[in-house]
Amino acid sequence: MYDYLIVGAGFAGSVLAERLATQLNKKVLILDKRNHIGGNAFDHYNTDGILVHKYGPHIFHTNSREVFDYLSNFTAWRPYEHRVLASVDGQLVPMPINLDTINKLYGLSLTSFEVDDFFKSVAEEVSPVRTSEDVVVSKVGRELYEKFFRNYTRKQWGMDPSELDKSVTSRVPVRTNRDNRYFTDTYQAMPLHGYTAMFEKMLAHPNIHIMLNTDYHDVQDTIAFKEMIFTGPVDEYFDYTYGKLPYRSLEFKHETLPTEKHLEAAVVNFPNEHAYTRITEFKYLTGQQHTKTSIVYEYPQAEGDPYYPVPRPENAEIYNKYKKLADETPNVHFVGRLATYKYYNMDQVVAQALTLYKKILTRNQLFQGNGVDLELNGKESIFEDVTTGIKTNGSH
Known part of the structure; x- marks a missing residue:
């Protein structure tokens, strides 16, 4: 019997698993369809020994001291300020403008x-x-x-x-000064040894069990659990009752080149030429020293893994119907980009997960204070959409 079944091993699921296991001594099982933890922030060393982000560049930045301090429990940091160039009229110029x-x-x-x-x-x-x-x-x-x-x-x-x-x-500012940083947040840094190493430390607790290559549909009826935390697509959870929520996806083309440096900045945007939107060179992000370099091209597409909720009024109407169902579903908590159909940065997802944990903690204390067996009587469904104090700017 698990106290919590968590669907998804990205930021939302991993933060909640860590808090519940270490602070409340809960038994947690995490399921993920993929063959790795870390969600879209997953990074790994490629065959040439270069640390790359499998799902495109993930740049950490936040104005939240709470979020930064929390993640600092699981990683040291490499100071990093992100800079982007745009290829316009045959020139490479700073972006944001x-x-x-x-x-x-x-x-x-x-x-x-x-x-x-x-x-x-x-x-x-x-x-x-x-x-x-x-x-x-x-x-x-x-x-x-x-x-x-x-x-x-x-x-x-x-x-x-x-x-x-x-x-x-x-999300993209326009500046009248020479500040060419893509973000202006108080805290800008990259996990010193990568995101995956940070997730491994976050989930290294005997109360946390992980099943990869596993669809929760296949096992939810065979695993005993008291509550669920769902970080997948909310429309999928409800079997597309109101139709499928649209997302944009990406195709990534990774290449390793026999040179130490390829780009003039970490990312170059291509607004007008080429089918891809941007190229990223990972050694800028990681600070890794290597005789070769690795880059990735991003090709947006309609089909594939869901990355970006499409912000249109008709989609918001559909989502609100799912939100109502989610609010009415006992013992299931919906958190993260896909479960709340919001384009959150990583720090916002962490903040949302910490907020949900605090609500669960408060509920635990309330029931225990009243002498009630929480495990049998915890019927409240917590559906949280909180990013208070977290600044939104830029991608990922």
């Missing part, structure tokens, strides 16, 4: 004050701002929108920015 982007792109020598006036002169008045196109043209005008955003968004989402919610491009 900043002062140097404009000066290099147009051969100008504007100051911070002058570039602010430049943006105001080209921006279009949009009211109200509803779509991703509205967000960009209201900040930097039509020409920069076409150069940096429109086709990149079309490739990434399979839709024009005018069809997508404003939240998509709101």
